Amino acid sequence: MSKPTNYDATMEFCNAKEVDVPAIIRSVNIALTEKGYAATNQITGYLISGDPSYITSHNDARNLIQKVERDDIVEVLVRYYLEHACD
Numbered sequence: 001m002s003k004p005t006n007y008d009a010t011m012e013f014c015n016a017k018e019v020d021v022p023a024i025i026r027s028v029n030i031a032l033t034e035k036g037y038a039a040t041n042q043i044t045g046y047l048i049s050g051d052p053s054y055i056t057s058h059n060d061a062r063n064l065i066q067k068v069e070r071d072d073i074v075e076v077l078v079r080y081y082l083e084h085a086c087d
Contacts, residue, residue: 031061
């Protein structure tokens with residue numbers, strides 16, 4: 001007989017397809033800036049709405065950013081902010 005599972009324990013799932021979120025954010029930022037967009041505003045709009053039209057297709061930025069879940073991007077951004085701005 002198998003041991004009962006502890007349903008109160010926290011489980012961590014790993015993505016089968018690992019992606020470099022900071023590199024994708026940098027690439028998207030560069031593409032948006034090259035096209036003359038306010039990158040912060042465009043990325044924020046995308047993260048809030050999920051609408052990929054906020055991201056230019058220039059340099060394949062739109063396809064790149066869609067390879068990452070929006071909540072993963074937010075997590076990376078918050079982690080970076082907390083590590084660098086809250087000294």
